[in-house]
Amino acid sequence: xxxxxxxxxxxxxxxxxxxxxxxxxxxxxxxxxxxxxxxxxxxxxxxxxxxxxxxxxxxxxxxxxxxxxxxxxxxxxxxxxxxxxxxxxxxxxxxxxxxxxxxxxxxxxxxxxxxxxxxxxxxxxxxxxxxxxxxxxxxxxxxxxxxxxxxxxxxxxxxxxxxxxxxxxxxxxxxxxxxxxxxxxxxxxxxxxxxxxxxxxxxxxxxxxxxx
Amino acid sequence: xxxxxxxxxxxxxxxxxxxxxxxxxxxxxxxxxxxxxxxxxxxxxxxxxxxxxxxxxxxxxxxxxxxxxxxxxxxxxxxxxxxxxxxxxxxxxxxxxxxxxxxxxxxxxxxxxxxxxxxxxxxxxxxxxxxxxxxxxxxxxxxxxxxxxxxxxxxxxxxxxxxxxxxxxxxxxxxxxxxxxxxxxxxxxxxxxxxxxxxxxxxxxxxxxxxx
DNA sequence: TCCTAAAACATAGCAGTGCAATGCTATGTA
DNA sequence: TACATAGCATTGCACTGCTATGTTTTAGGA
Numbered sequence: 472x473x474x475x476x477x478x479x480x481x482x483x484x485x486x487x488x489x490x491x492x493x494x495x496x497x498x499x500x501x502x503x504x505x506x507x508x509x510x511x512x513x514x515x516x517x518x519x520x521x522x523x524x525x526x527x528x529x530x531x532x533x534x535x536x537x538x539x540x541x542x543x544x545x546x547x548x549x550x551x552x553x554x555x556x557x558x559x560x561x562x563x564x565x566x567x568x569x570x571x572x573x574x575x576x577x578x579x580x581x582x583x584x585x586x587x588x589x590x591x592x593x594x595x596x597x598x599x600x601x602x603x604x605x606x607x608x609x610x611x612x613x614x615x616x617x618x619x620x621x622x623x624x625x626x627x628x629x630x631x632x633x634x635x636x637x638x639x640x641x642x643x644x645x646x647x648x649x650x651x652x653x654x655x656x657x658x659x660x661x662x663x664x665x666x667x668x669x670x671x672x673x674x675x676x677x678x679x680x681x682x683x
Numbered sequence: 684x685x686x687x688x689x690x691x692x693x694x695x696x697x698x699x700x701x702x703x704x705x706x707x708x709x710x711x712x713x714x715x716x717x718x719x720x721x722x723x724x725x726x727x728x729x730x731x732x733x734x735x736x737x738x739x740x741x742x743x744x745x746x747x748x749x750x751x752x753x754x755x756x757x758x759x760x761x762x763x764x765x766x767x768x769x770x771x772x773x774x775x776x777x778x779x780x781x782x783x784x785x786x787x788x789x790x791x792x793x794x795x796x797x798x799x800x801x802x803x804x805x806x807x808x809x810x811x812x813x814x815x816x817x818x819x820x821x822x823x824x825x826x827x828x829x830x831x832x833x834x835x836x837x838x839x840x841x842x843x844x845x846x847x848x849x850x851x852x853x854x855x856x857x858x859x860x861x862x863x864x865x866x867x868x869x870x871x872x873x874x875x876x877x878x879x880x881x882x883x884x885x886x887x888x889x890x891x892x893x894x895x
Numbered sequence: 896t897c898c899t900a901a902a903a904c905a906t907a908g909c910a911g912t913g914c915a916a917t918g919c920t921a922t923g924t925a
Numbered sequence: 926t927a928c929a930t931a932g933c934a935t936t937g938c939a940c941t942g943c944t945a946t947g948t949t950t951t952a953g954g955a
Contacts, residue, residue, distance in 0.1 A: 505942055634842065648835065652868065728913090
């Protein structure tokens, strides 16, 4: 057999162009259809199939984009000497990211579409796990606290809050419940109550919500 | 002869027939389209418009159906002399209902569709509020505990858990995190730790998950 | 440099979608 | 009997994602 010659090379720019355009249309609440996605650009409808394999592939890429942005936001969070505060700050970053991109956030957890890179999505949770681990190592949490379990529980609170607020029935101020919920959780795994309240409240100040 | 005359008045049975059929199609993961919804029945596509005003109306009715079933499930929960346990049982009922009807659950919080009867949806939260109120009145919780706030926080935990499990990436066993999360929350508003653990663990035994 | 095979593309068209317009039928009222 | 009204079947339209077909472009070997 002759060697597989890669004849014409795909242009990565086209791929990101379409993803960014799709994200933009999502942001301004325009319905994303095959034809509306390529309208105005100089790419044809078939390009969507060569680059993404179909509209499902576009949504998959979009879902990945959601995790990419979340990871980028997590990466901006600097660690301090207070790991409980850091964990809280990570949660506020999670909430801020979800409210900045509510439509992307909704896609992120739409199990109808697979992820292109499952590991990258899982890696975002690792930020929370690390902060929980540091809290345990510095004796803020009980020694038998499972960092992954605590990270998941924190995540559950954040997801519950933000999904009821971003695309749900609760008003934005409800996000404030994150303070008592996280405080109760952290105290329950051993943190000193007064110190915990301080850490969470200080961390919570990092919450940045989009303008309304 | 009157025997072959067709009634021209709106038949409520047609409405429930279509809703039940839509719910059934949702359950077996069949796509719900205008034509597929009426296929097999003796109602025409236009009937969907006279009864629901369009496919959006069908989804609205379906969303309402989700709250109706949740309310029905809540109604089966009998109150005991332990309001904290009762509150936990209500949460397990919430989780059980969501996992019995994961597709309906997803529709319930899809803000793309309005609700026909917003009050009926709000009323379901009232079950939780009442249990929280009884916990406060029996001095399980601090006197200054706001029952609505605590109910909403419990709801947030339940929703976060179940939405990450039912249509999300977490395995079913993750639901078990409900025990430590609720316990931490109830203790944080004043309940006696040991007594709280007993109440939550006892209440959690009422969790009924669908067979897999 | 030229040739060839395969990748990428453009076009047209298909089956399927929700929905509106039209006109018919059955009922209620005068 | 005459008319008004409500429900609904039929038809057709604008749109969807997608595919079949033919053309263009490009990489790699001779």
